[in-house]
Amino acid sequence: MRSLIDIADLTVEEIDGLIATAEDIIKDPDKYAEKCRRKKLATLFYEPSTRTRLSFESAMIELGGSVIGFSEAQSSSASKGESVADTARVISCFADIIAMRHPMEGAPRVAAMNASIPVINAGDGGHNHPTQTLTDLLTIKREKGRLSHMTVGCCGDLKFGRTVHSLLEAMSRYEGVDFVLISPEELKVPEHVRTDILNAGRVKYRETESLQEAMPELDILYMTRVQRERFISEADYVRLKDTYILTPDKLETAKKDLSILHPLPRVNEISVAIDKDPRACYFRQVMNGKFIRMALIMKLLEVE
């Protein structure tokens, strides 16, 4: 029995396998329509999420399975003080697989240690969000046809942005990927990402505060939202939230085949005028999220 808590739990070969399965699902969805018949996914969401929860649920439904769960902590036994470990043990009696989102870092790991069914981390605070990373990788693969030899710019909140940390971890394992990290001083990548990934000698990277300066060299621009819920000080959030806003004029120096990704939801960091630009991939990215989650559910349930 296997869980997915951190993108590092998967080898490059396994990631490539999941991407291949997702691409096959896209090509022939009917082939997969009954793969998880009579299987149940429990979505345990202790904090609000529209995209990720619905993506998991639609993935399971399109595999022929069904879904149980809750979408906020108040409607679960957590509001009565039940521990994550106990909830995981209980849900193991009802479902075949768990997708868990929790505001506290490490909660899905605790669930995986105590559940008797696979657990998928659907986001734990500012820590990990491996299925978003798989989504990003599938999107990059589909847009560029490869996952190696490119320059990836990550822009915005690189401190609390868990999607960026996981993306750096995953992409650093592919050959010839350079990173440009674009953020204000206060939102630079945290120490553990710097030491374990960036300074581990595997990748080339540089840091800048200027999106404009970095733009011409980028093959991928990964925009992120400055997340209000990650700040303890409201004043710090207000001061930093509008640091980077992508508008059409800022794309003038960008490559013609740039791919703009965003884990969504966006607030104002990408102008809606960009949505019509063919380089904007973020809505295609959402669709990819469902397909890669289908591939992952099948893998963890060991469905052939």
Added chain:
Amino acid sequence: MLIGTIVNGIVIDHIPAGRGMELYRYLELDKLDCEVALIKNAASGKRGKKDILKINEVIDLNFDLLGYIDPHITVNIIRNGERVEKRHPDLPDEIRGVIRCKNPRCITSCEQELEHVFKLTDREHRVYRCAYCDTRAK
């Protein structure tokens, strides 16, 4: 300074200077009824200064904990006034229930019964990280 000779007991030597009291607390030596001496800033040929703990009883030691503090620590077992064994702890791959995660966003901060677990992620630099949230042990 004179400290009484140990007949049956343990001398924990080569503790990094200034960490003897920390080790005293981690090993819960305050709970022992026997004589325990902490010598701070003793002269050391290799390091200039070191701390030493002398325990006048042979007790079970948590060698993982000693290895976490410093794998260069020496543990001397004394019986009948003679040193019968000299051991160095290994750097442990994992430490359980000793150090606590300081990250307020870690699941261990709100679920009090969870055991605090740290894993060795960088042997060269002796870096330990919380097994749940990856925060570095300080």
